[in-house]
Amino acid sequence: MILITGCAGKTGRNVLQALVEREEPVRALVYQPEQIDLVESIGAQDVVVGDMNSAEAMREAVQGIRAIYHIPPNVSPYEISIGQTMIAAAKEAGVQHFVYHSVLKPQSEAMPHHWRKLRVEELLLESRMLYTIMQPAVYMQNLLVHWKKILQEGIYAVPYPTATRLSFVDLRDVAQAAAIVLTGEGHEFAQYELVGTEGISQSEVASILGKELGRPVQAVSIPIDTWRRQAKESGLGEEQIETLTKMFAFYQQYDFIGNPRVLGWLLEYPPTTLNKFIRQVHKEMDSPHQVPV
């Protein structure tokens, strides 16, 4: 059985779906009892509710597990201690394969949450466990946060210059890659950059949106203080706002670009393009029976 941590989140649900499609038994670790129905409806065979900060709860969660797909909480100041807890529990229980959901370019200290993931990668390196490290680029699914404004106002607003170039990846490709690594052979000690596109400027993103949605869409750069205010109003914590502000400053100064070739090799098909992703989401949003990922 495979344990997925953070299973009720965006990443976890997609990885669970990909493993269920391969008929792999999965134990889902969720944070709240209210999330049990969600992961069961996707196909989790077993569900545990627990806090990744709790060594005792994690020791129980890993019992009888063959492999673990560890998805840490989003932008968490506790990422390193959680990593320590998960690795220690997995090692003690004899888990054969530890797959860590890290991030593209964790080696930048200017982005604290990336830097923390590098420290967890270091812990894995020193753990003597069989491990694989997954380093995804910016999810295409992040665009869904802007979807309403894009459709209603034709505005795609970002808190950095519209010339900023980012590499994106479809979370469904990331999930397929995770399933390949978890169920196939020969991925021990590898670290895979999971990148779907070359660097695309935000103006180009708007132009692709416009083309695929059949309406004009304009990229607009909003001041960081406006973004911070909106983020606070939407309930994001101070720590997360500070961390993401630093990430946006990095994007502005250096862009955030990876190379899609590793993902194409791993999947054995070309990663999803941004055009295709937008077309699919548009179609799914039009269908009353589908909820986009």
Ligand SMILES: NC(=O)c1ccc[n+]([C@@H]2O[C@H](COP(=O)([O-])OP(=O)(O)OC[C@H]3O[C@@H](n4cnc5c(N)ncnc54)[C@H](OP(=O)(O)O)[C@@H]3O)[C@@H](O)[C@H]2O)c1
């Ligand atoms: N978004 C991107 O573009 C991107 C790209 C590369 C890598 N990543 C990384 O992917 C990871 C997952 O991101 P995501 O977007 O899937 O996050 P998410 O949707 O917020 O999912 C995280 C899940 O973890 C749960 N959780 C939070 N704290 C927990 C705790 N202490 N113990 C147990 N469960 C806990 C959350 O539950 P609640 O909802 O109840 O809090 C949620 O279900 C993050 O580490 C992020 O850095 C993201």
